[in-house]
Amino acid sequence: MKILQISDTHTKHQQLTYLPTADVIVHCGDFTEQGTEEEVLDFLNWFIELPYKHKVFVTGNHDLCLWDADGIEDLPDNVYFLQDRGCEIDGVKFFGLAYNHSEILIPNKIDVLVTHEPPVMILDESSGIHWGNAPLRNRVQEVMPKYHFFGHAHDAFGTEKHDGIVFSNGTSLDDNYNIRNKPKVFILDM
Numbered sequence: 001m002k003i004l005q006i007s008d009t010h011t012k013h014q015q016l017t018y019l020p021t022a023d024v025i026v027h028c029g030d031f032t033e034q035g036t037e038e039e040v041l042d043f044l045n046w047f048i049e050l051p052y053k054h055k056v057f058v059t060g061n062h063d064l065c066l067w068d069a070d071g072i073e074d075l076p077d078n079v080y081f082l083q084d085r086g087c088e089i090d091g092v093k094f095f096g097l098a099y100n101h102s103e104i105l106i107p108n109k110i111d112v113l114v115t116h117e118p119p120v121m122i123l124d125e126s127s128g129i130h131w132g133n134a135p136l137r138n139r140v141q142e143v144m145p146k147y148h149f150f151g152h153a154h155d156a157f158g159t160e161k162h163d164g165i166v167f168s169n170g171t172s173l174d175d176n177y178n179i180r181n182k183p184k185v186f187i188l189d190m
């Protein structure tokens with residue numbers, strides 16, 4: 001399975017003119033700037049039309065109007081809003097944690113964890129501040145997913161491997177809100 005990761009597009013998703021092919025696209029939140037319904041609808045219209053077989057997304061700290069949403073009505077069957085829930089795609093178990101929700105919601109036996117926040121001290125430094133979440137890191141080390149995709153810390157774009165887990169900060173923008181980073185592609189051999 002080929003997975004394309006993007007994050008932190010902050011209403012600039014239309015500017016991502018070259019997106020590599022993949023089976024699944026994952027957006028790790030902050031697709032809006034002000035968190036309005038209009039911004040969410042603009043993103044969803046774009047996201048739904050993308051030519052990927054499966055589409056996964058979670059909320060970020062800017063996506064205010066969806067923070068407490070249990071779901072979104074009328075999404076196509078191949079679009080997964082993983083707000084504290086999981087899904088299985090071609091045998092790969094995904095779980096998405098909503099921004100600022102408790103890490104204890106993350107179940108055991110998942111392959112791909114999608115959050116907005118990074119785990120503390122892993123690809124979490126931006127503007128001289130570590131934005132990572134310590135309880136999240138502890139839970140990730142308990143659950144041991146194969147991949148943990150996130151964003152939030154704009155200047156910490158990158159990929160690292162710790163204890164067999166691939167951690168990836170896939171933010172698209174830098175701290176000045178300019179598109180700087182190319183989307184990441186991962187090949188999952190399950």
